[in-house]
Amino acid sequence: MLGVTVLAAILAYAASCGVPTFPPNLSARVVGGDDAVPTAGPGSSDALTYRVGLGKNNLTVEDEEGALYVGVDTIYVHEKWNPLLVHNDIALIKLAEPVELSDTIQVACLPEEGSVLPQDYPCYVTGWGRLWTNGPISEVLQQGLQPVVSHATCSRLDWWFIRVKKTMVCAGGDGVTSACNGDSGGPLNCQAENGSWEVRGVVSFGSASGCNTRKKPTVFTRVSSYIDWINEKMQL
Secondary structure (H helix, E strand, C coil): CCCCCEECCCCCCCCCCCCCCCCCCCCCCCCCCCCCCCCCCCEEEEEECCCCEEEEEECCCCCCCCEEEEEEEEEECCCEEEECCCCCCCEEEECCCCCCCCECCEECCCCCCCCCCCCCCCCCEEEEEEECCCCCEEEEEEEECCCCCCCHHHHCCCCHHHHHCCCCEECCCCCCCEEECCCCCCCCECCCCCCCEEEEEEEEEEECCCCCCCCCCCCEHHHHHHHHHHHHHHHC
């Protein structure tokens, strides 16, 4: 785990948030995932070069249609970030300039403060991380279905036990589909009852035994635990 997880989505409370121009491909099976369909969704950032790529799908295409790069004004790292225990693993990026929304760039919804999804709620992780344990980095954005694992299950002795806190959310753990190295900061998107998509988590850590280890689901920072903090930073 290098640095903190960056919540690299464009966030909003607007009624129109979380509604992509083109419906995402939900037949997809990140490790064990499929190529994501280019559509409007959360953007991803490269904090090392202080540049944010929005609307990106293929990392090898510099001038990708519908994509743009924006500079970074400020990076807000959570004041209580603990790299040893991986607590409060979240940061926010303030862009250097306004961004015009388009078919490939849209805002993601924030969940209700403190809300928790039930066991097996269907969510999707996306990222450009390794395609399998020690495998190559993906050039094309991957997506994979990762159902939510309740805290009661995820904190069992043979799962993540005391390492997983209630400010985190677990998803996956079936030994087939998971996030992997390089996916840190990627969103866990879940569709709400009203049809909009909410960013419920950001990839934080996984198992050292392998990217798709059974009973070791991907662990995400639970966004609903940090709504007050997000609101505070968005006012700066």
